[in-house]
Amino acid sequence: MAVRKEISAYHGVYFVTLTCCRWISLFEIGNAYKAVYKWFDCLKGAGHFILGYVIMPNHLHALLAFRHTQGKTINYIVGNGKRFMAYEIVSRLKAKHQNDLLEKLASMVNLTEQRRGKLHEVFEPSFDWKECESIEFIEQKLSYIHENPCVGRWNLAKEPANYLHSSAKFYCQNEQGIYPVTSYSDLDDVDLTKPWPPPQGLLVRDCEENLNRLSLRSVPETGDTARK
Numbered sequence: 001m002a003v004r005k006e007i008s009a010y011h012g013v014y015f016v017t018l019t020c021c022r023w024i025s026l027f028e029i030g031n032a033y034k035a036v037y038k039w040f041d042c043l044k045g046a047g048h049f050i051l052g053y054v055i056m057p058n059h060l061h062a063l064l065a066f067r068h069t070q071g072k073t074i075n076y077i078v079g080n081g082k083r084f085m086a087y088e089i090v091s092r093l094k095a096k097h098q099n100d101l102l103e104k105l106a107s108m109v110n111l112t113e114q115r116r117g118k119l120h121e122v123f124e125p126s127f128d129w130k131e132c133e134s135i136e137f138i139e140q141k142l143s144y145i146h147e148n149p150c151v152g153r154w155n156l157a158k159e160p161a162n163y164l165h166s167s168a169k170f171y172c173q174n175e176q177g178i179y180p181v182t183s184y185s186d187l188d189d190v191d192l193t194k195p196w197p198p199p200q201g202l203l204v205r206d207c208e209e210n211l212n213r214l215s216l217r218s219v220p221e222t223g224d225t226a227r228k
Contacts, residue, residue, distance in 0.1 A: 007075040007129055011068045011192040013051070013184075015141040016078060017128040018060045018085075021108055021121045025057035026089050029098065033165050035088035036060055037179050039081045047196030049182045051138070054145045055165040056154065061145045063138065065187055067196045078127060086122035138184050142171060 007014065020026040027033055033055050040050050049065035066074050093102055108121035132138045146168035149156035160168035161177075169177035 006073070007078070007131075008073055009066075009131075010070070010073060011066050012074070013063070013065045013132040013138065013187070013192075014074060015130045015132055016060075016062050016064060018062075018078075018082060019124045019127070020058040021105060021123055023058045024101070024105075026093070026122065027055055027060070028057035029101065030089050030092035030096065032085070032089045032092045035085040035092075036165075038088065039084055040179060042081075042084075043077075049187065049190075050167075050179070051182055051184045051187075052142045052145050052167040052171070053179070053181070054148050054163070054167070056148060056156075061141075061148065063132070063141055063145065063184075065182075065184075065190075065192060067190075067192050068194055070195045078129075082123050082127070086120070089122050090120050135184070142167075142184075146171065 027036075036053075036055050040053075043050065043064065046069075047067045049067075050062065051065055052063040054061050066077070069077060090102070090105075093105075102120065105120040105122060109118050113121075130137075130141070132141060146160035146166060148154070149163040149166065150158065150160055157163035159172075160166065161172040164178055167177060167179070167181045169175055170181055170183075
């Protein structure tokens, strides 16, 4: 059995995987890919970096570089992102009248979480992560991310760069895809241990307030854990 361990660090490069509840293809069914991009926007607004990603129908792989988070653990930031995306996914499912699926997600909320006000189980309670401490490991994870749509049962694209919701086009063809990312080589001149003074402080504050506000609506989650 895997041991769950929270990310207690305040900076660093991490490979993170978020999985939809029971591996249901919620991103695809709800056409909720934009929810991930909105979260990425908030991370960028706080001075962090999106180095690579792939959004599969039922899970997300992301390679993220966190500047010093100034008191908020990376685990907290990822957990808050899950809550924000869960709210967006539920909203899209409601708009698509996916009532049976919404009832199924509601039935998966345990009694303790129900008493805390949680209405839908959108993601698996824990998320997987690996700290990336070398260029070789970063490149290994990027390769894994980009090959994901082309292997196994998915067969979503013949070539990694052809899959829309991925950073493969940037790394394979030197051309930004649907969402712009930062090359890991650009981090050579960045000191992730130092807090980032944003030129537009309100952007960070407003984004965090928006995430917190949405976190309290429809799909609140508590006790987020990470699995290393």
